[in-house]
Amino acid sequence: MDLLKLPDRTLLAQGALIGIITYWAVWIIYTRLFHPLAKFPGPFGASITTVWTLLHVLPGDAEKTQMKLHAKYGLVRPVVRIAPNELVTSDPEAIQTLYGIKSFTAKTTVGYQLTIAARFPDHFSSEGGKQHAERRRIVSHVYTMTSILQSEKYIEKCIDVWIGKLGEMADCKETFNLWIWTRMYAYDVIGELYFSKMFGFLQAGGDHLGYIDATDDLIPVQFLATNMPTYVRGLFMLTGILFPKVRGALKALGNLTDATNAMLKDRLAALQKARKLDLVLDDIKMDSFGGFFAGSETAALTLSGILYNIFRTPRVYAKLTAEIDAAVQSNQLSTPHITYNEAIKLLYLVACIKEGIRMHPITGASFPRHAPPSGCMIGEYYIPGNARIGVNPGVLHFNKTIFGKDADQFRPERWIDGDASRMDRYIMQFGIGARTCLGKNISMCEIYKAIPRLLKSYAFELGSDEEMQTRSYWLHKPVAIDVNVRRRP
Known part of the structure; x- marks a missing residue:
């Protein structure tokens, strides 16, 4: 009896193998010869499987x-x-076609919406359209520069703490990690603006609440998940719970939720009574979380990138310091x-600042858009x-036809001697068009x-002559920037 079943199993296995081989053979022929994108060049592996895409961002x-x-x-x-x-x-020129206000492209799914049952998705994960525009309309006035400048004193409180801590490190001749301290500064500013008090990172000199570590642990997981085939994405996110770091990050985010609830408790009644904003509690939570994560990280990596390039270019550092000193002496x-x-x-x-932003873009990954159903033109090429299709700021910001033959060098003078208004049109630091970052100001x-x-x-000096190392999972973050600090005479 068993002997009779053996050939059937063998034939079944052989049939399955032949089926798999046939499927892949047909798929490869289709993707390489008949797929609408077959005419575009690229690596062989990329044309046949999204696994290549995952491996190239990993x-x-x-x-x-x-x-x-x-x-x-x-x-x-x-x-x-x-x-x-x-x-x-x-x-x-593709940035206007793909991301401009008059673009007819659609946003792809690049991340998971924050797990709050709000009426609208958060600004980052929202796919756009009327819903996205309506949500921006409700809160956009809060993010105008006029509104932000009314809160300047709260930003100054954070700078005062940072300045004091730098003095302590200078007196002890300590080296500090510029990337970590710009993050603590940015997070504490968001604490003042969104939660009415600093989180205390600067004062503590470290991530005593675990919020910063939480973003480091969770963002790469989410980024890699969005680059995976959809049929394994959910399983990947689910298995992430098995790792202690992910569980710790989720616990820290739970603490942040509690802090948000406490902050909103005293204000909710006033908001409901005034009825000046078309928001409910969960909508406010959504904006608070969005500001906390997107606002803090992007501001920190932008500031650290600018300072890093200034510190590593003595000529620029000396010239900028002289300008600041002269402005102080003349009471400007x-x-x-x-x-x-x-x-x-x-x-x-x-x-x-403009040159530092160009040299260190917020993201080192492309944010793809779906071409309109009728397709679109990128230059002379038709996109089905x-x-x-997307543009990577980490590539575009170094385009020599826009920024000059020395685009790979940090040279602020290009923004004074060159066509600054033209170059500005190709800077994607805070997004383009309708999806320009609300927290830019x-x-x-x-x-x-x-x-x-x-x-x-x-006075600052880099602790090493080695080039800054970065990691790009959505955000183009430095790994570490060691800096020596001393008091100026």
């Missing part, structure tokens, strides 16, 4: 890989295939607190309808107020 350096892809295949056309149905383009800058409106009048400071206020205050008070 190391956290997608911008470097895509830069190489554009150098290799972009000579043929500025559009490269990185998945069976996904493209990336290095064409500078208030002391001890420098206002935003004073700082933006320092031409070389503005140039350094519903294909995914908060970040810029933090940056313009902090840099002259820091350089006026202390």
